[in-house]
Amino acid sequence: MATRLKDKLHEKIVEWRPRTERLLKEFGNVVVDKVTISQVIGGMRGVKALVTDISYLDPFEGIRYRGYTLPEVFEKLPKPKGSEMPYVEGLFYLLVTGDMPNEDDLQDILDEFNKRRILPRYVYEVIDGMPCCSHPMAIFSAVVTTLQRESLFAKKYASGKLHKLDYWDSTYEDSLNLIAKMPEIATYIYAKLYRDGKRIQSNPYLDFGGNFAHMMGIGKPYDDVSRMHFIVHADHEGGNVSAHTGHLVGSSLSDVYLSISSMINGLAGPLHGLANQEVLRWLHHVMEQMDGVVPTEDQMKKFVWETLQSGQVVPGFGHAVLRKTDPRYMLQREWSLKHIAEDPIFKYVDMLYKVVPPILLEQGKAKNPWPNVDAQSGVIQWHYGVREYDFYTVLFGIGRAIGICANLIWDRALGYPLERPKSITTAMLEDLAAGKEIIAED
Numbered sequence: 520m521a522t523r524l525k526d527k528l529h530e531k532i533v534e535w536r537p538r539t540e541r542l543l544k545e546f547g548n549v550v551v552d553k554v555t556i557s558q559v560i561g562g563m564r565g566v567k568a569l570v571t572d573i574s575y576l577d578p579f580e581g582i583r584y585r586g587y588t589l590p591e592v593f594e595k596l597p598k599p600k601g602s603e604m605p606y607v608e609g610l611f612y613l614l615v616t617g618d619m620p621n622e623d624d625l626q627d628i629l630d631e632f633n634k635r636r637i638l639p640r641y642v643y644e645v646i647d648g649m650p651c652c653s654h655p656m657a658i659f660s661a662v663v664t665t666l667q668r669e670s671l672f673a674k675k676y677a678s679g680k681l682h683k684l685d686y687w688d689s690t691y692e693d694s695l696n697l698i699a700k701m702p703e704i705a706t707y708i709y710a711k712l713y714r715d716g717k718r719i720q721s722n723p724y725l726d727f728g729g730n731f732a733h734m735m736g737i738g739k740p741y742d743d744v745s746r747m748h749f750i751v752h753a754d755h756e757g758g759n760v761s762a763h764t765g766h767l768v769g770s771s772l773s774d775v776y777l778s779i780s781s782m783i784n785g786l787a788g789p790l791h792g793l794a795n796q797e798v799l800r801w802l803h804h805v806m807e808q809m810d811g812v813v814p815t816e817d818q819m820k821k822f823v824w825e826t827l828q829s830g831q832v833v834p835g836f837g838h839a840v841l842r843k844t845d846p847r848y849m850l851q852r853e854w855s856l857k858h859i860a861e862d863p864i865f866k867y868v869d870m871l872y873k874v875v876p877p878i879l880l881e882q883g884k885a886k887n888p889w890p891n892v893d894a895q896s897g898v899i900q901w902h903y904g905v906r907e908y909d910f911y912t913v914l915f916g917i918g919r920a921i922g923i924c925a926n927l928i929w930d931r932a933l934g935y936p937l938e939r940p941k942s943i944t945t946a947m948l949e950d951l952a953a954g955k956e957i958i959a960e961d
């Protein structure tokens with residue numbers, strides 16, 4: 520069924536396709552990047568081998584969504600009346616089309632999300648049936664995998680009648696159907712794990728962020744906290760583990776459900792999205808040692824050095840691409856200074872902001888000593904009563920699904936093929952290092 524967003528998306532796709540086709544046909548042999556041995560062994564850092572137009576990450580400026588910096592995104596996207604933070608639905612519109620939604624566009628996308636939010640009964644049963652002590656991210660991933668039976672793309676593909684040029688359409692439908700359900704999936708996981716399964720019914724009159732806060736049972740301004748959280752986490756260009764996993768799995772034409780559950784699994788690693796949980800675990804350890812008293816700077820430095828000397832990373836600091844403080848951190852810090860500055864846990868985080876970078880610089884290993892998004896997000900959740908910190912990455916996952924779905928729709932629209940880079944052996948690298956040519960099949 521056509522909607523304003525889908526019509527507009529279709530126009531944009533038809534307009535964009537010739538650009539990709541021309542690059543491939545006329546300029547396919549132009550060299551983009553040379554790759555070194557340290558990049559081959561070292562996790563492909565900096566190798567320019569992916570394309571996305573949804574967002575771009577500059578090491579010094581931070582993320583832009585569709586060309587807009589985060590402060591611009593927060594300023595220009597429409598907001599619910601009386602709210603400080605924009606509609607998450609509006610962000611989806613921006614990521615998918617590249618344009619800010621007007622009032623009619625917004626109403627259309629609000630309705631689209633609203634009518635798709637109801638969860639099939641079996642989702643509750645899957646959550647109820649998970650073994651005790653399952654991590655919330657494992658449950659989240661299992662639920663999204665189970666929902667795969669709803670995939671329109673998979674059904675149409677199996678019918679044998681789906682034309683390549685139409686892949687994007689059912690990918691779009693699957694994306695909306697899945698994202699709209701995520702607040703209820705997540706809040707039921709939360710209710711089941713930490714609130715004796717007591718579920719708060721979804722409210723169809725509320726927007727995505729407002730309804731999430733409502734189902735968490737937390738009053739204002741947690742609705743704005745949720746909107747902010749989902750928006751800052753939505754996308755971070757194509758190469759981070761969650762985005763890359765989503766794209767990679769989707770490239771085999773696995774549908775949105777399978778791709779997003781894979782991206783959730785990638786996000787659940789402590790060097791990536793789970794870092795927000797790790798920050799709170801680390802802080803908790805310090806609080807316990809300090810009996811809840813805010814440590815002096817010297818005491819805090821000691822805790823940081825102890826972590827480094829025991830061969831562990833300081834969670835929430837460092838980044839594979841960024842070379843300055845993450846603007847996603849700064850946005851959340853501004854919120855915290857305005858709303859929760861007196862909370863002792865914010866004081867801990869504020870002190871880490873001052874003491875960690877000089878220590879990482881002194882240690883001389885981390886290329887980026889500055890805080891990332893995960894150093895700040897958990898303490899805001901903690902302040903508003905979400906103290907079960909192993910749940911925090913689920914919140915990250917809801918936001919990230921929005922960006923990955925926008926990417927998957929465009930991957931299908933532009934016909935990006937199966938991802939299949941070539942690996943070589945250590946002996947081949949040694950030959951290369953010795954100046955010999957290697958014969959590796961492409």
Ligand code: HAX
Pocket residue numbers: 759789790791792793794827831832833834835836837838839840884885886887891892893
């Ligand atoms: N604490 C201690 N050591 C750190 C560090 C930190 N916060 N950040 C980097 N280092 C170390 C690395 O472990 C590496 O050590 P070895 O040489 O012994 O292997 C060295 O510094 C060089 O690493 P790098 O090149 O600066 O960083 P990478 O690109 O390899 O890794 C990471 C980037 C984000 C994984 C890294 O900075 C890290 O582990 N940070 C802590 C975990 C974290 O906050 N992760 C979330 C990042 C943001 C994100 O993706 N959110 O989802």
